[in-house]
Amino acid sequence: MTTFLLEREDFPALLKTLTDAGYQVIAPTVREGAIVYDEIESIAELPIGYHDEQEAAFYRLHPTKDKALFSYVVGPQSWKRFLHPPEVRLWQAKRVEGGMEIVPNTQAVPRYAFVGVRACELHAIAIQDKIFMQGEFVDPIYQARREAALIVAVNCGVAGGTCFCASMHTGPQVTSGFDLALTEVLEDGRHYFVVEVGSDTGKELWKDVPHRKAKPEEAAAAQHIIEHTAAHMGRELDIDGLPEIITRKIESPRWETIAQTCLACANCTMVCPTCFCNTIEDVTDLTGGSAERIRKWDSCFTMDFSYIHGGSVRYSTKARYRQWLTHKLATWVEQFGTLGCVGCGRCITWCPVAIDITAEAAAIRQSDDGKGK
Amino acid sequence: MTANPMLPEPFRIRKVQKESYDTFTLELEPLNRPDPFLFKAGQFNMLYVFGVGEVPISISGDPHHPETLIHTTRAVGTVTKAMRQLKTGDVMGIRGPYGTSWPVDRAEGYDVVIVAGGIGLAPLRPSLYHVLEHRDKYGKVVLLYGTRSPDDILFRKELERWRSRFDLEIYVTVDYANPGWRGNVGVVTNLIPKAPFDPLHTMAMICGPEVMMRFTAIELLKRGVEAPNIYLTMERNMKCGIGFCGHCQLGESFICKDGPVFALPEMQERLNQWEV
Known part of the structure; x- marks a missing residue:
């Protein structure tokens, strides 16, 4: 697999490429003492220099000494809230002469670029794909959002106190289901990303981002980080049988x-x-003449x-x-x-x-x- | 993109038939659909009352007459109580048909024993229609029906008419008799030991409260009916009917798409577990 190198100072160009391609960039950002996923407009909104300490019933953010972009794991939200929204209108109905008219949800489909999707979360998205898109029936709301979405994954450089993806065989290395995948490397005063391209869409976008091929030692440094993460899981779950x-x-x-x-x-x-x-x-409006159906988690x-x-x-x-x-x-x-x-x-x-x-x-x-x- | 499975289709009520003080039958016809509403005996629809809500209800009509969609239900919840207020000419929403069906094809060549408890007769009626339509393909046909009181007997006229046939046996029992009732009193399982069928060549279909189905299955097994030849239909909370909402899960099964009709071996263990 060819890997590429993206310098830290060129990271804003990656975000700009996504925005220029018409994507709404959703990424980690700090809010009320936690890292959440929301729309960001600049790299400054990422949780730069934050680390999350996690234990059972415990979550705290701490500043780190470096300026890493992704030195934390997952927060309370997941990408689920964008693909399978917590609350969505399925349709509206009106009483009309001689019956009722039902109009499907016609809200515009958002075109998301998810930045910072972890390996466990890629597996979670693949699981929800099975539920909503790969059975006898297809959920058109999930399908539209899912098919429009772009995924920039990140290999975890640290493991959290409650993480156990290694024993679930779902991480920490991303293996499939992404358009681009990054591994953040900070060493010897350098700060760069080793990048894999995972799809044709990713390949097309990657052309517009300044990059070069990664040197073997850079790719090896990235791989070493992932292995280190895998070896330091906070927890494990034996799934055998x-x-x-x-x-x-x-x-x-x-x-x-x-x-x-x-x-x-x-x-x-x-x-x-x-x-x-x-x-x-x-629900209905006050006149009882129009109704709608809302789906909620x-x-x-x-x-x-x-x-x-x-x-x-x-x-x-x-x-x-x-x-x-x-x-x-x-x-x-x-x-x-x-x-x-x-x-x-x-x-x-x-x-x-x-x-x-x-x-x-x-x-x-x-x-x-x-x-x- | 395929058709949106979450959109109800408008149907007009052609007739409302009161069955007992709390049960009623709706006859519906589609407003826009050019094709007949084909379904298999045992399948259900999601029925939407404008602005009130949606509930899963089995189809109680004749699969050979798909031009009319028939549902029989009991007014017990918000939606079914609102449904009871509807009148001829009113329009409601329908999604379906969904789920598995009674084994009417597998049952060919067998005796057919249908055991119904209360409103459970409604989801079984389509299979009776099917069996009677193709009567020569089946052995003995027996309906065992238990209900609360003589006043609660569903489809009474139809049962009386069917009872006059020489190729169909119908036994009815009630929990509480009233003056004038000369029939059986007691639970429906009491009828099983003496019902005329050959257990080794019998296909049984059961619908009623879960506890009734559990004991009916036990009695049928005691008579010698094989477990894979016993079918039952399960009920759980259901919001979507198409496997998305998760409410109808019973162990690994989604009642909406893996059921509602199951062969006994799929459910035997579950029937003896609490709160699953």
Whole structure:
């Protein structure tokens, strides 16, 4: 694979190329003490010189000594909010003479360039592609946004305290699903990016960015950084045979133990880059003459989620936590051919009571004698 | 791009039929669609009441007469209660048909046992229509129907008419009798031991409350019906009907696209698990 070299001072040219090509650039930026994804207009809006310290129920930003652009991992948001928006209108309806008229959502499709997409997040996007685009039915809203989007990925130069992508085989190195992929290198007073081109669109854009071929030692330096990250994961999750174990342990007393801590607050599902569940709100205007349908993110941790006539199917927190973890680490495989977890660690960091999916999976595994219960 | 699966299609109500104090049947015809609304027995639609909301309801009509779309439902929630207020000429939205169907083709050459509990008769009626339309392809045909009281009997006139046939056996039982009722009293599972069918050559289709289906399956297995020949239809909360909303998951299954009709071995374990 040919790799290229982009000097730090030419990074603004990359952003300008994206903007000139008509993309709305979405990238990491600091807001209210956290790194979020939002539209940026200049490189100064990136979290330059920030590092994030993450642990279960803990997130703090610290200044670093260098001026690295990407020396942090993932924050509370994921790219999901741009491809599968938290709230979107599906259609509008009007009462008309002799019936009703239903008009599909005609909002313009945004053309996003995502800058700083990590390996775990590429896997998460690939998982949502399966859900919304590769089944019997296709979600036109997701599809339009997804097909218009450009991805500039970044190989992680550091691992976070709650990261476990290495054991999930989803990172830290990006391997597919990107248009351009960067590895940031700061050494011996130099600051540059080693760049891979991953698509024809990426190739076309790359022509307009000042660059040269990377020297073997520069490419090696980048590779060394990724290997260092892989070796310093904050956590790990042993997935060998895990779906079968979790399926067997559906009556494990561990679920009751965790339910005594879990607040059923749904934070884990909101920050999760693969969670896709949603609900519908049908509303009318005051005259009752026009109506619309809104789709919103939903969570299997709410009581309403499983409501059918007579009550909720999963009325206990125990059943709801079990549903979530079982879905992520077991039933997802039969549904979509992959686990529903990419090891990004968000659910651990943003759980207000420090519940750790890796610890829970390990506890379930440890209690398994191969016989169930 | 393929058709947008999230857009309801307008249908006009041609007839509203009250079945009991809380159940009703709607006959609908499409406003714009040139083709008939083809469906398979056991499939469901998402029904939209303007401005109120959308609910999944099984089709209760005859698959051989797709020119009329028929739904029978009970008014129990916000949407179904609003639906009960609709009148002939009103327009509602339809998306579908969705989901798996009853094994009417697989059942050819077999005895057919249909076990319904309460409103569960509605999703089974299309398979009865199918079996009766192709009567010579099946062995004995038996309907076992349990409902709350004689006043709750669905499709009463039709059942009375069918009962006069010599090639169809219908047994009805009620939870609570009233004066004048001379039929069976008790749960529908009581009817299974003496029902006239050959268990080794039987295809069974069950629809009713989950607990009723669990015990019906047990009784059928006791009679010797093989588990892969027993089918049932499951219910869960459903927002989209097309596998996007996640609400209808039951273990690895999405009820909307992997079901609602399942062969018993796919559900046997789940029927004995709580809160899944």
